[in-house]
Amino acid sequence: MEKEFTRRHRDTEVLNMNENEIGSIIVDTAIDLHKRLGPGLLESVYEIIFTKLLAKRGLLVQRQVSIPIEFDGESFDEGFRIDLFVHGKVIIELKSVERITGIHKKQLLTYLKLTNTKVGYLLNFGAEVMKYGIYRVINGIVE
Numbered sequence: 001m002e003k004e005f006t007r008r009h010r011d012t013e014v015l016n017m018n019e020n021e022i023g024s025i026i027v028d029t030a031i032d033l034h035k036r037l038g039p040g041l042l043e044s045v046y047e048i049i050f051t052k053l054l055a056k057r058g059l060l061v062q063r064q065v066s067i068p069i070e071f072d073g074e075s076f077d078e079g080f081r082i083d084l085f086v087h088g089k090v091i092i093e094l095k096s097v098e099r100i101t102g103i104h105k106k107q108l109l110t111y112l113k114l115t116n117t118k119v120g121y122l123l124n125f126g127a128e129v130m131k132y133g134i135y136r137v138i139n140g141i142v143e
Helices: 002-015 019-037 043-056 102-115
Strands: 061-071 074-086 090-095 119-124 134-138
Touching: 019 043, 019 090, 019 119, 019 134, 043 061, 043 074, 043 090, 061 102, 074 102, 090 102, 102 119, 102 134
Parallel strands: 090 119
Antiparallel strands: 061 074, 074 090, 119 134
16 A cells, blocks of 8 residues: 555656656756767667666656648648657657757757647767757757
């Protein structure tokens, strides 16, 4: 009975996390993963392992979430795909490239606008040091 209460209490705390609390876990987990695997692997490798690590930390993570696009009154599911959507509150766009360019940031901004989401992270696992591969985007502002 006590374990069930503890689990439900923890689950409620996780569900009530705000974007900054979720973001802190995301950044810590990304840095840890980068230290363990190093830079330059395929994006798909980081995506699957990162998802598992975030789930172990109690976060609800959806992979490859479709964002429909509307045109001439029709909706097309093939519009865009979010790499990771955490608690329906934070979008994560993963890259494994030599350097981040403006188009990568615009891609995340587009996802934020289309989903009416406040916060997103662009994580470049191709960076030599992960702290230089982390970009936080808030309603159109890149930090």
